[in-house]
Amino acid sequence: MKQVITSTIVFIICIMTLISSFFLAENLNHNYWWQVIGMAIVTFVVGQYYFQMIKSYQSTKK
Numbered sequence: 001m002k003q004v005i006t007s008t009i010v011f012i013i014c015i016m017t018l019i020s021s022f023f024l025a026e027n028l029n030h031n032y033w034w035q036v037i038g039m040a041i042v043t044f045v046v047g048q049y050y051f052q053m054i055k056s057y058q059s060t061k062k
């Protein structure tokens with residue numbers, strides 16, 4: 001359960017950072033688009049890990 005909560009918090013932080021990077025790139029500096037691309041990749045990887053943790057938690061819970 002502790003790993004599920006930790007991965008949820010990390011996933012939410014990644015999504016919030018991705019959204020803020022998008023707003024920075026759109027409004028302030030167009031050089032931030034590389035950060036947006038990088039954060040999209042990181043968020044995708046963390047999301048895959050998050051959903052894997054949820055599946056394994058649900059299968060062991062039953």
